[in-house]
Amino acid sequence: MARLLTYLFERRWRALAVPPVMAAWAAASYGMFLLYFMAAHASRLDAWQTFQLAGLLWLAVALYAAAGWGLHYAVRR
Numbered sequence: 001m002a003r004l005l006t007y008l009f010e011r012r013w014r015a016l017a018v019p020p021v022m023a024a025w026a027a028a029s030y031g032m033f034l035l036y037f038m039a040a041h042a043s044r045l046d047a048w049q050t051f052q053l054a055g056l057l058w059l060a061v062a063l064y065a066a067a068g069w070g071l072h073y074a075v076r077r
Contacts, residue, residue: 021071028067035060 008015039053 018075021075025068025071028064032060032064 036057039057042049042053045053
């Protein structure tokens with residue numbers, strides 16, 4: 001939000017990019033919450049399924065971090 005207000009004050013064109021970036025980050029954050037919420041409610045998993053679930057969650061964290069870097073790059077550069 002601070003970046004949006006700064007760009008608006010300076011009347012820079014990048015102010016137009018900030019609201020979609022904020023919306024995308026909010027959607028990604030909500031998706032991560034839902035993913036972990038559903039994973040926490042997984043029951044009756046054997047060891048291999050638990051390992052697969054953990055791998056999926058680590059992959060999701062890596063994608064979330066990459067999306068954060070990309071969205072940060074879109075606004076800051």
